[in-house]
Amino acid sequence: MNEAKKAADYRSELKPIWCPGCGDFGFLNAMYKALEELQLDPANTVVCSGIGCSSRISGYVKAYSFNGIHGRVLPFASGVKMSRPETTVIAVGGDGDGFSIGAGHIGHAARKNINITYVVLDNNIYGLTKGQASPTTPLGVRTKTTYYGNMGTTFNPVRMLIAYKASFVARTFSGDPKHIQKILVEAVRHPGFAFIEVLSPCVTFRGQDQYKILRERVRYLDESYNPENEVEAFDIANDENMLALGVIYKKIRPTYDEIIQQNVISKAKAASNGVAKIDKLLEQFQP
Amino acid sequence: MNEAKKAADYRSELKPIWCPGCGDFGFLNAMYKALEELQLDPANTVVCSGIGCSSRISGYVKAYSFNGIHGRVLPFASGVKMSRPETTVIAVGGDGDGFSIGAGHIGHAARKNINITYVVLDNNIYGLTKGQASPTTPLGVRTKTTYYGNMGTTFNPVRMLIAYKASFVARTFSGDPKHIQKILVEAVRHPGFAFIEVLSPCVTFRGQDQYKILRERVRYLDESYNPENEVEAFDIANDENMLALGVIYKKIRPTYDEIIQQNVISKAKAASNGVAKIDKLLEQFQP
Amino acid sequence: MNNRNIVIGIAGSGGDGVVSAGEILVNAASSDGLFVFMLKSFGAQIRGGECSVRVRISDLPVQSQGDRIDVMVVLSWSNFLRFRTELLLKDNAVILSDTDDPMPDKDVPLNDQQRELWYKIPFSKLANEKTGSSLAKNIVMLGAISELFSLPKEALNKSVHKKFRNKPDDIIESNIKAMQAGTDYVCEHVEKKDPLRFEYEARSPRLVMQGNEAVAMGAIYAGLEFYAGYPITPSTEIMEWISRYLPQRDGITMQMEDELASINAIIGASFAGRKAMTATSGPGISLMTEGIGLATMAEIPIVIINVQRGGPSTGLPTKTEQADLMQAIWGSTGDSPRVVIAPCDVEDCFDCTVMAFYISEKYQMPVIVLSDQFIAHRTESVSPDAIRGTKEGFRKTYTRDIPNEEELKEYRRYKFTESGVSPMSYPGIPGGEYLGSGLEHDERGYPRGDAVSHQKMTEKRWKKFEYIKQEFRFERFYGPLDAPLGVIAWGSTKGAVKEAVNKANAMGIAVGALVPQLIYPFLLDPFNEFMKNKKRVIIPEMSFSGQFKRYLRGFIRFGDYGVKDVAYAKAGGSPFTVEEILNKIIEVWKDMEARR
Amino acid sequence: MNNRNIVIGIAGSGGDGVVSAGEILVNAASSDGLFVFMLKSFGAQIRGGECSVRVRISDLPVQSQGDRIDVMVVLSWSNFLRFRTELLLKDNAVILSDTDDPMPDKDVPLNDQQRELWYKIPFSKLANEKTGSSLAKNIVMLGAISELFSLPKEALNKSVHKKFRNKPDDIIESNIKAMQAGTDYVCEHVEKKDPLRFEYEARSPRLVMQGNEAVAMGAIYAGLEFYAGYPITPSTEIMEWISRYLPQRDGITMQMEDELASINAIIGASFAGRKAMTATSGPGISLMTEGIGLATMAEIPIVIINVQRGGPSTGLPTKTEQADLMQAIWGSTGDSPRVVIAPCDVEDCFDCTVMAFYISEKYQMPVIVLSDQFIAHRTESVSPDAIRGTKEGFRKTYTRDIPNEEELKEYRRYKFTESGVSPMSYPGIPGGEYLGSGLEHDERGYPRGDAVSHQKMTEKRWKKFEYIKQEFRFERFYGPLDAPLGVIAWGSTKGAVKEAVNKANAMGIAVGALVPQLIYPFLLDPFNEFMKNKKRVIIPEMSFSGQFKRYLRGFIRFGDYGVKDVAYAKAGGSPFTVEEILNKIIEVWKDMEARR
Numbered sequence A, B: 001m002n003e004a005k006k007a008a009d010y011r012s013e014l015k016p017i018w019c020p021g022c023g024d025f026g027f028l029n030a031m032y033k034a035l036e037e038l039q040l041d042p043a044n045t046v047v048c049s050g051i052g053c054s055s056r057i058s059g060y061v062k063a064y065s066f067n068g069i070h071g072r073v074l075p076f077a078s079g080v081k082m083s084r085p086e087t088t089v090i091a092v093g094g095d096g097d098g099f100s101i102g103a104g105h106i107g108h109a110a111r112k113n114i115n116i117t118y119v120v121l122d123n124n125i126y127g128l129t130k131g132q133a134s135p136t137t138p139l140g141v142r143t144k145t146t147y148y149g150n151m152g153t154t155f156n157p158v159r160m161l162i163a164y165k166a167s168f169v170a171r172t173f174s175g176d177p178k179h180i181q182k183i184l185v186e187a188v189r190h191p192g193f194a195f196i197e198v199l200s201p202c203v204t205f206r207g208q209d210q211y212k213i214l215r216e217r218v219r220y221l222d223e224s225y226n227p228e229n230e231v232e233a234f235d236i237a238n239d240e241n242m243l244a245l246g247v248i249y250k251k252i253r254p255t256y257d258e259i260i261q262q263n264v265i266s267k268a269k270a271a272s273n274g275v276a277k278i279d280k281l282l283e284q285f286q287p
Numbered sequence C, D: 001m002n003n004r005n006i007v008i009g010i011a012g013s014g015g016d017g018v019v020s021a022g023e024i025l026v027n028a029a030s031s032d033g034l035f036v037f038m039l040k041s042f043g044a045q046i047r048g049g050e051c052s053v054r055v056r057i058s059d060l061p062v063q064s065q066g067d068r069i070d071v072m073v074v075l076s077w078s079n080f081l082r083f084r085t086e087l088l089l090k091d092n093a094v095i096l097s098d099t100d101d102p103m104p105d106k107d108v109p110l111n112d113q114q115r116e117l118w119y120k121i122p123f124s125k126l127a128n129e130k131t132g133s134s135l136a137k138n139i140v141m142l143g144a145i146s147e148l149f150s151l152p153k154e155a156l157n158k159s160v161h162k163k164f165r166n167k168p169d170d171i172i173e174s175n176i177k178a179m180q181a182g183t184d185y186v187c188e189h190v191e192k193k194d195p196l197r198f199e200y201e202a203r204s205p206r207l208v209m210q211g212n213e214a215v216a217m218g219a220i221y222a223g224l225e226f227y228a229g230y231p232i233t234p235s236t237e238i239m240e241w242i243s244r245y246l247p248q249r250d251g252i253t254m255q256m257e258d259e260l261a262s263i264n265a266i267i268g269a270s271f272a273g274r275k276a277m278t279a280t281s282g283p284g285i286s287l288m289t290e291g292i293g294l295a296t297m298a299e300i301p302i303v304i305i306n307v308q309r310g311g312p313s314t315g316l317p318t319k320t321e322q323a324d325l326m327q328a329i330w331g332s333t334g335d336s337p338r339v340v341i342a343p344c345d346v347e348d349c350f351d352c353t354v355m356a357f358y359i360s361e362k363y364q365m366p367v368i369v370l371s372d373q374f375i376a377h378r379t380e381s382v383s384p385d386a387i388r389g390t391k392e393g394f395r396k397t398y399t400r401d402i403p404n405e406e407e408l409k410e411y412r413r414y415k416f417t418e419s420g421v422s423p424m425s426y427p428g429i430p431g432g433e434y435l436g437s438g439l440e441h442d443e444r445g446y447p448r449g450d451a452v453s454h455q456k457m458t459e460k461r462w463k464k465f466e467y468i469k470q471e472f473r474f475e476r477f478y479g480p481l482d483a484p485l486g487v488i489a490w491g492s493t494k495g496a497v498k499e500a501v502n503k504a505n506a507m508g509i510a511v512g513a514l515v516p517q518l519i520y521p522f523l524l525d526p527f528n529e530f531m532k533n534k535k536r537v538i539i540p541e542m543s544f545s546g547q548f549k550r551y552l553r554g555f556i557r558f559g560d561y562g563v564k565d566v567a568y569a570k571a572g573g574s575p576f577t578v579e580e581i582l583n584k585i586i587e588v589w590k591d592m593e594a595r596r
């Protein structure tokens, strides 16, 4: 890339088909800006996703993009990143994709500290399948599968991610694209697994008033907040009435690709005295 | 059951084939005693498991037992419990079964507060498949799949379960069957999802000295400890050097079967004016 | 010309009320006892976007969507154009459009004749006048077409009332006025240029159902007690319906975290003695294959509904295909018997689901019902008797036997028996405690790894097939059984095949058709009957790789009957038309004639 | 009588050193250039429990495990008895046992002749004397049998040295002494009653490998760069080997949290331009079916090794079966082409894996290699040349083409081409950015839901098969091609079939065999050649439901060749013996003669 890229340069030719007013527009536009700010090279950027309204985003960004299957974006992203560490990998999905069907993968990507950014556009509902309860749908809400009101305590994603030892955990809001941009840039720059929960209203199945409701329920973490204390971060995450926005937890530790390079590949090569040839590998089968 | 049951009455005719000295023996014997203490009726008790050395336990208990597939014991147990709430359901599995392949299910069973007891016999290794790394295998350990030492931060199950909003989270140790018995009895009596991590050495793939090492690393929570404070519990769980034994977190809230009975079934029945007949259901298809 | 059969297309944007109009039409026709078939089609957008319906109304039973459209209502030209390949018009189709929606200059696929038969009516303007908003333009339109083509006006009136029954009275009234305005406008301003008039005899009302609803009703009829599932298009309505109505009968519906959880939850519920089911589609059924194998091994009765969609992978979530057949039959590892049943229309969804429970509960094994999007999402009129159970046919339900006292002594859950079916206990039955297991096992359920035990238990599990085959014969024959030309089809392809076969015979082509309902295990008898005298057999299927043909050939040697099997395999996306099947029949027939 | 072929069984408890003894024997024989075949068998226990090996050593190439045992070494009677059904002895088998391990009074399956040929040797006592522990009794035993049956002593000596090479010198020495003690004891105290003497010519050493190791080597030879997997018996050794050696070549091995993650991780790595693979078995492959469909749809090259085990469900984890065939071919939903290749012995594991990478990389699609536990866990001697690549046969590797400048202008990742294969870019290539997708799509990868696009893209994905079929023909023919009787087999059944066919022809029965290596897509040509003159074809397979037969019949009409297909389907658990196949051949042959 010779010239500076503009936000519009990261726009693909596919036109978003989200409902007018969908929170995901807010994130997408902020993402274009963040990509501009980061001056990422599309050829070395991978944007991947699962399945859901939110997961359509991979089609809207000019990069190496992949719209995989429901719930598996993190293993896919891990495969990309580990096999080509020089690429920037941004994985995106919905609350159903990530916390329901994909719930088994987050902890593992987080504990290994796979150096990717994972964004969940959390609208507290299944949008694409037209309005069933997700693990973050509030209690009591009537959805297509909870006619008598949603039952069962809901997930607190930020709390979970801290427990998983994710090295970067943040929350932001579709209603504030500037904030998204700031957080996303910081997440991409963070060396390690960076998780962002984006409160992103589904106007069609959760109502037009979500922006308003959320605006009243969020509070911004101020500059003085030190995100390095796990217990404090956990405590902040516990507040489900006033949702903290910003980087809630952050601690730098070696990334998985670094670890593998330093502790596995280099050791293995030392053990083999340079790159092992087939003939050398064959020796162990000699009787 | 007319006469009092003895521990031996809960023993099935299948002989355990664990390696001599395996930690799982300690748990199994304590479990027989706990069943005796609880005087559970085998006809109304379901002991189910996934796949692994630890998961063989379902075959060793006289009850309605089920040895299902790897990682899926919690959905199975949920199906049993929700459809027959009068049974006592004890689900058992290994650290691989629960935290690796089964990782996606724990949070959901926990947040819903399915009223079962879930025991993970955590030996920090895959025993049945003969010694590969599990999500709790300590850093640096050489296993069959980590020739150059185990890499990647490990899971802290207790911390995760607290984050999932499990209503009962405890830890105990195969080396102290009396403690297991106490905790297991309390867990079964707990109305709601009760999780127990049992530190249970694999003598074959983690070495005979695990008992000794663990004995030096555990500490018992004393009577004064109040397990109802989430943040404190989280903080205690954070100590991975001195592993706290006992009930680390506990808070009673309605169980999922209670919730469904009270908030779904009763509402639905009210809406239908008694049990809906086929003809009544058909009405909605009248043009 | 008076028609006893009419196909009306309506196209517009999501906000145009296309589907509502279709539903009102369908309800009106059904309440007058007419036969109805409605397809809906949407763009990829969740809201807005394009939208169309195709409503076939007939005085006689209908089998298919009707290949070509008699009356095309265009609520918005731009949206209509998106359905260009789906909505095929008759050469002399009548066109209706909104006066205020100008037709684009080019690319409009109308011939001269159609342009002749084109009425412009100010739908939005009239709606605005009568209701203060253009929203009711679809209702104005209904008033207009009812007048133009003599559709049941009284019934339409009732349907509009029903549609808005939860709305305030003034809203209902203004809509009724809007409808009247459409009628009046036609009377006063439109000079009828086409000869189309619908004619029929009113009968007692018919029910209106979609395939997914019929499955859900069937499950409840069969005694469903526990449902666990995860939403996925095009099966979700089954779960939505059940989650609302099953609790009315003390049943439990659980939305699980994924399909792995769903299948294992229903295995748990069934282990606990409850009739249990799940429903899913493509990606979801893939995730269930391990659990289905477990149900086979542990001999747990479960019912799995697979509403097929276009594949592979996420594929075409809202489109139909018949390419999950082989996966249904062979999808698990190991020799893993399961039963596969395929409904061929909406009513059949009810029957097949009832039958699925009967087989799974009696034979203690998984049963897969292979529906598809074409059946699942279409609306058909159904005889109330068919559902209430007075209809002749399959209506057996099965209540699980519990082991008797004798059997509970030294209880053997997996006892070898003549039929392969063993006494099955469940929690709550003292003495019935046992180990259920996905490992190979002995009669007690205890693990066994030796070849001899495995051979015996495998035999036991497969024996059940021999008994199931004796219970069921629900294939359909159409046309003369001894015709030299045959068509073998399955599932939703039935409609077009039946209609094409009837047409072909009317044209003098001797062709018969066979549509099995029980797909697997393979029932040879009906094929033996069907193959007699056959020279060629066409096998139409919405599977590019010809899965049905491959499957059939695995079990019947066409050569032994002197029959040549002619593949007619196409990828899914849109269902077969009657015309397509008929043309194929004619082509093969001509070739046969030529070689005679 | 001098033998150029000997089958030695050794049974004992886990602590008896049974496997070590077998390995030393195998290494010794291979270093003298002999042909070797070793099977191991364990009880369900992880430690302790029963354990046996069966070692066949021959001067000539061996195809199978050898049906019946010439020499049975019993290190512990109680454990030997657990293998009663597996270890079949020749009528005149020689028995060796430990003097201090009394034989049980009853239930010992020895005939009088065997009891005659029974040597009791104080293995433990001698071991204790020489090494201070009874652990070395297996080494004493080797000394004894080498003397008794003239096994290669010098080579055994070397092998013992190698086995203990990481141990202190005194340990090595005491073991060598223990071996000598066994030899001496035989010389001094045993009067040879049997006529068995092994005779051979020494040649240059052969390699010793297990199937799983050959797969791992093949992958590395083919240029594997990324492996992701989850442990599962009997495939785990592939991952274990690769996790140790792949990093030496800068490759990455990831242990994932489950098989869903594994398959998606390799799809990610391959999307990123790396040669990627996973290996699994039964339950794991079920979990991968959704991902395999994704690889088909998004046209991502991946290699999946399925080491089959007994099923369904968890089944028989340590036993062999061939019942994942249909699942491999049809396991995903939708019309989802993938290639299926089956190795038939250890050496073939190497070849098939190399071929799998070639096809998957060149044709951008998933390739499944169907090995099984019988191949995976057995030890065979392999020609070093075969692996080093000088062997005649398949050794092509493929480096992914990247799009050229022309193609990168208005780049179309899924461009329609003659062969269905389109230019494929990956991260790092400017201008190659595209959307890979599991949804149906257009040439750019953008989602398309219409039937026409779907039909065209489906055609594109299936076209590749036509080109793959032209690249490969690696079937094997055994016996006369024009024989009237045939055997068609696949995978690990080859060994017994080849040996049985040779024996049958030696007996005057004209029988030929065909064993395809490329299973799917179906290659008709070899079958056409094979079918000529055939009257009957036996299809032996370790699948109770006869999957291979059903599959074949789907693609060839045996009737058109006038051939009757004779199923020989049995459940897995233990592989076919030569005797079983030979008896079947004789039975069918006699029936043919009778009807002539």
Ligand SMILES: Cc1ncc(C[n+]2csc(CCOP(=O)(O)OP(=O)(O)O)c2C)c(N)n1
Residues within 6 Å of the ligand: A051, A052, A053, A054, A055, A070, A093, A094, A095, A096, A097, A098, A121, A123, A125, A126, A127, A128, A129, A134, A202, C230, C231, C232, C233, C259, C283, C284, C287, C314
């Ligand atoms: C295996 C599988 N199961 C189910 C589905 C159907 N499905 C598609 S998206 C989705 C959930 C969408 O919710 P979410 O992830 O929150 O995304 P949103 O649409 O709300 O942005 C579901 C259940 C699928 N595609 N694959």
Ligand SMILES: Cc1ncc(C[n+]2csc(CCOP(=O)(O)OP(=O)(O)O)c2C)c(N)n1
Residues within 6 Å of the ligand: B051, B052, B053, B054, B055, B070, B093, B094, B095, B096, B097, B098, B121, B123, B125, B126, B127, B128, B129, B134, B202, D230, D231, D232, D233, D259, D283, D284, D287, D314
């Ligand atoms: C789907 C699937 N994948 C893999 C396996 C193989 N497998 C069986 S048990 C096991 C892990 C055992 O570890 P753990 O759960 O910790 O139990 P342990 O043996 O240590 O008690 C694995 C990977 C399987 N049976 N099924």
Ligand code: SF4
Residues within 6 Å of the ligand: A017, A018, A019, A021, A022, A023, A024, A053, A054, A123, A127, A128, A201, A202, A203, A204, A205, C046, C047
């Ligand atoms: S359904 Fe909801 S999440 Fe989906 S596009 Fe519409 S507003 Fe957005």
Ligand code: SF4
Residues within 6 Å of the ligand: B017, B018, B019, B021, B022, B023, B024, B053, B054, B123, B127, B128, B201, B202, B203, B204, B205, D046, D047
């Ligand atoms: S391998 Fe380990 S976990 Fe398994 S039985 Fe032996 S000691 Fe116990």
Ligand SMILES: [Mg+2]
Residues within 6 Å of the ligand: A052, A094, A095, A096, A121, A122, A123, A124, A125, A126, A127, A134
């Ligand atoms: Mg969502």
Ligand SMILES: [Mg+2]
Residues within 6 Å of the ligand: B052, B094, B095, B096, B121, B122, B123, B124, B125, B126, B127, B134
């Ligand atoms: Mg473990």
